[in-house]
Amino acid sequence: MTPSPQGPVTGKPRTSNPRALRWMWVVGSVVVMALGLILLLLLTQSTNNRELYERNYARLFAVNVVVAAILLAVILWMAVRLLVRLRRGKFGSRLLVKLATIFALVGLAPGLLIYVVSYQFVSRSIETWFDVKVEGALDAGVNLGRTTLDILANSLADKTRSASNQLADIPDAAAGLTLEHIRDQLDANDVVLWSSTGQLIASVGQSRFLLNPERPSPQQLRNVRSQRAVAAVEGLDDTASPAEATAHIKALALVSSKGLGLLAEPRFLQVVQALPPALVANAMAVQIANREYQERALARSGLKRMYIGTLTLSLFLAVFGAVLLAVLLGNQLARPLLLLADGVRQVAAGDLTPKAVLLGRDELGGLTRSFANMTQQLADARSAVDQSMAQVSAARANLQTILDNxxxxxxxxxxxxxxxxxxxxxxxxxxxxxxxxxxxxxxxxxxxxxxxxxxxxxxxxxxxxxxxxxxxxxxxxxxxxxxxxxxxxxxxxxxxxxxxxxxxxxxxxxxxISEIVSAQRAQAWGEVARRLAHEIKNPLTPIQLSAERLEMKLLNKVGEPEQALLKKSVKTIVDQVDAMKRLVNEFRDYARLPAAELKPLDLNLLVQDVLHLYDSDTTAVNVVSELDAECPMILGDAQQLRQVIHNLLQNAQDATEAAHAAGSIPEVTLRTQWIASAQRVRLVVRDQGTGFPENILKRAFEPYVTTKSRGTGLGLAVVKKIADEHGARIDLSNRLNNGVVEGAQVSLSFAIHQSVVG
Incomplete structure (x- = not known):
């Protein structure tokens, strides 16, 4: 349960300082016991002074409980630590438990004896402080006063009921004289006649001078109707001093009416009679004395708890001191062996950190130093092995990183x-x-x-x-x-x-190598296109000239039916030759596409220049532009990029017009966008056609791959070739909405000019 000495983890063995640890425990124990003794002194002084005790009872009791709880927690903590060490089988734990048990019993047995005797003394002596006869006399006095007041109140109620008969035939206007007579007859201070609704009819005495005299409550009026007369004592609880106390009896009786009319309403006679001051003072004095006695009788349980708490705290202090002494002495005896046992356990578990040693000059101290040196040597050997393993792990991680990338x-x-x-x-x-x-x-x-x-x-x-x-x-x-x-x-x-x-x-x-094969295929197609342009274009012109010459020579030498056939045949030959020439020219343009001359270029201005050729008046499909004003300059060839925009817009218009030939044709969107995170400018063309089939998407940029019934399939191939010349990334995809194709989208992203990057 004693903490093992710790020190900084260095290349040398740690050195414990048992003297410092011992002083730390001693100082902590002295502080705790000093707090307990101070608290005992305060409790003793407060119990001798009743006013101080009553004023500070709650605080003293709370502090007493807190200190007792702290001491109990410390004792339990020390006991649990000892039991844990014992159950784990740590070396020296049995010795510590035995010493702690002996010293605890030495302190606990006398303490328990004193505690039991003191508890019985406190419990019995405090009870004798309160006499049963005094309590009975006070109760009898309080009951006597209450009985006397009740008799006076009932007597006044009967007199008031008798006096109310004098008002039975007296009208409201003439009731004042009768009320004055009743006041003299009953020696009352105040007489008031109330209506059934609680309205003042007439009054004599002190109530005449009040603008708003106190009315009977509806509950009081209902009680008078049922009981004919009621009375109550008022004013006994209004003042705390018996010398200044004033009280009176208020009686309320129903005035019976002898009239037989259905509209006759009952009236109420109220009589207020003051009680004698001596009687009021005596009643108040008895009541106050009884209340104080009961309060002190109730406080005796708190006084018991205070004395018992003091005794309990004393017992805890004794047990705490005994257990602490056992721990300190046992620690001094078992410290070297425990230190070695803990070090052996750590080494067995693979912990080779520097171990603590004792500063003593005896054999056990030398043994701890030798053990610490041996552990340090083992730690150095393990460090060398760990370093080699770390290098192997780093090489393996590097290889894995290479494979992953x-x-x-x-x-x-x-x-x-x-x-x-x-x-x-x-x-x-x-x-x-x-x-x-x-x-x-x-x-x-x-x-x-x-x-x-x-x-x-x-x-x-x-x-x-x-x-x-x-x-x-x-x-x-x-x-x-x-x-x-x-x-x-x-x-x-x-x-x-x-x-x-x-x-x-x-x-x-x-x-x-699919992309490499695709590039080789494109290169091969370029070579084929170049050879076709060379081999086919040369015979086309003689064929066209020969057909036209035959028409000139034979047109006037044959009949009209043959002339029509001749014209039609010659026209067919000439048209097909023109178509082949256009095809050959496209082959030649694809094969001989010049190298791009990259210069700083404003893509927005180039797009605006091209869009002048796509006004809504001249094209069937309108083109809408969405240009990002923040787009910086790019590196590009204006002539080639113009061709790219033309090819993309023509393809988008053809796809949109083919998909919406029967109805209104939607628009084609051309957008520029500045992507700051990637430092790229993006050009996007969107159509609202049927999109690309799945088998075309992967090879759409290869020559002669097309979905049109007319065309050579070189448009996107030229766009791809120009994009490669510009180092631009080109993407082709279908636009989907809930799984439905709404058209295709082609996007190119260009690098910005170096001056913009700088």
Whole structure:
């Protein structure tokens, strides 16, 4: 239960200071016991002074309870700590418990004896302070006074009822003289006649001088009707001093009416008679004396609690001092052994922090210092091992970070083809949550069965030929999700590489080369376009000239039916040659697109310049612009970006017009936007057409991929090529609303001019 000495954690063993700890315990104990003794002194003084006791009883009792609770809590805490140490089997705990028990019994046994004797003495002696005869005499005096007052009140009520008969035949106007006669007859101070509604009819005595005399309450009037007469003593509780007390009896009687009329209303006679001052003073004195006696009788329970609390506090002080002495002495005896036992336990648990040592010069102190030195040596050895492990963990974390940020996919398989681990790149490329399939076969993933079989076959071939050819890896290309359509959105072209890892595990590394293949396809189409433009354009002009020459030579040499046929045939040849020329020119423009000359450019001004050609009067589909005034300058080629805007607007107008040919045609939106967080300027064109089919979205920017019945499919390919020249990112998507396609959207984001960034 004693705290082990602590010190700063350094490279050297900690040194405990038992003297400082001992003084700390002694000072704390002295402070607590001094507070208890001061409280005992205050309680003794307050009980000898009744006024001081009554004034400070609540405070003294509260402080007494608080101090007693603190001492009890400390004793219980010390006992619980001892029991906990004993149950945990700590070395020296039995010795401490034995010493604490002995000293506690030494202090507790005499204390309990004194406590029981004092408790009986206090309980019995306080009861003798209050005499039963005095209490009975006071009660008899109070009852006598009440009885006397009740007799006087009843007598006045009877006299008032008798006197009310004198007013039976007296009208209200002549009641004053009769009231004066009744006042003299009853020796009253005040006589008042009230109506049934509580209105003053006539009065004699002191009430004549009052503007608003006190009226009887409705309850009093109802009581008079039922009892004929009532009386009450008033004024005994109004004053606290018996010498100044004044009281009177107020009687109220019903005046019977001898008239037989239905409209006759009852009247009430009120008589007020003052009580003798000596009688009032004696009644008040007896009442006050009885109240004070009862208050003091009630206070004797509090006095008992105060004395008992004082005794209890004394007992707690004695027990606390005994237990504290046991702890201090036991601590001095068992401290070195406990210190060593605690150090051994910590080392066994793997805690090699610097251990506390004793400053004593005896053998046990030297033993603690030797143990601390040994622990320090073990800690140094562990620190070296931990440093090596930290370096290994750092290298492993770096490798994991590299794998997580690789664009290539990495999968580790076991000999049976079960997935051991994978990186996010593999999940992104294969579009499957590979982390959820760890411990399962790659072939269990829907859509990857064929890929898993082909990979397993490659590993089997590689392992069988490895010993003969000395190969360390194999490499193969795969096409996933391939369908009959060449424009499948989910088609993925992979180049994979496999190798064997230690422990018969297998490493599979692959990368998505779909975009590279798409770029190669675009480059190939550009070469095809260049050759077509060269090979086809040259014969077209002679064909057109020959057809026109045949028309000139033969038109006048044949009949009219043949002339019409000749004109129609020649016109067909010329029109088709023109169409082929336009197609060849588009091929040539795509193949010979010049390199972009990037210069500072205001995109908003360029858009406004282009929109002049798309007035509502000249186009079937109106174009609405939403330009962000905060857009900074970008780096771009004005001529090429003008072509991009034209291509996007024409495609958007064609798609919108085709989708709404039967009704009113909605608008096409062209928007610019400054994205400050990405430091990019965005150009967005939205239509309200039918959107792109799923199989077109992935390859919409490749040449000759189109959804139009007319056209070459080079518009978006040219846009993609110009965007690549500008280093811009281009995105194509369908606009959805609750799963319904509402049109398509093409967006390009451009880098801003360097001067704006600076």
């Amino acid at each position: 690789l664009t290539a996919g990495v999968i580790v398989l076991d000999a049976q083809g079960l997935i051991q681990s994978s990186n996010p790149g593999a999940t992104r490329i294969l579009r499957e949550p590979l982390a959820a399939f760890e411990g399962r076969s790659l072939g269990d993933i829907v859509g990857l069965q064929d890929f898993a079989q082909r990979v397993q076959a490659q590993f089997d071939i590689f392992l069988s030929e490895q010993t003969h050819h000395g190969l360390d890896h194999w490499q193969q290309s795969f096409e996933l999700n391939a369908t009959a359509s060449p424009f499948s959105q989910n088609a993925i072209i992979l180049v994979a590489r496999g190798a064997e890892l230690p422990g018969s595990n297998r490493l599979l590394v692959f990368d998505d």
